[in-house]
Amino acid sequence: MVNLCTGLLEQLTWNHQKPKDQNEKAFVQSEYAPQFQSFFPEISTIQTDSNSQTQSLQSGFAASNNNFNNQLLQKKSYDDGYKWRKYGSRPVKGSERPRSFYKCSYPSCPVKKRLEMNLDGQIIEIVYKGSHNHPKPQSIEDHNLLHRPQINYS
DNA sequence: TGGCTTTGACCCCGT
C-alpha cells in the first residue's frame, strides 16, 4: 500500500516534472490523480505548475484524525525514495502551521521540498522544487514493490 | 565520527 502510493507520488511529482505541453500535463492529471486520490481520499488537490517546475499536494487532513492515514502520509512525504536533509523551518505568518524545508542529500542534487504541517504533525502540503540529477536510490521497499506479484491493499 | 535536526540570524525580494 505504502509502496504503491509512494510510487504513484513519485510518478506524479518527478517523472512528469517537465510536461512537454498541455496535453502531457493533462495526461498527468487525468492518468494519475484519480488513482492517487483513490488511495488517499484526504488529498483534495494535486497542483502542477509546469512553469515554475513546482508541484504540490494539498490535502484536507483537518477533516481526518485517522492515525493510520497520518502514518501513511508521514511515510510517503518523508520517505519518497530519496534521501532528504532538513535545513530549516519557520512558522507561517497568519497560520499556526510550521513549514519545514528539505534538500535532497545526494551530492550536488539541487532538489528541495517544502513541507507544511498542522500542529498534530499531519502534512498539509508538499511542494517540490527542481528535478533530481541522479537515479532514485534503491531501497528494500522498492525492491519488494518490484518483485511483489500481488498488491495487498489491506 | 558522520549525518541528522533544531534554531536563531541573515539575506533577498516584493510591497
Next chain:
DNA sequence: TACGGGGTCAAAGCC
C-alpha cells in the same frame, strides 16, 4: 527607501 515575510545558512547539539 524602509519594512516585513519567506527562504537559506550555519553553529550547536543529538543520535
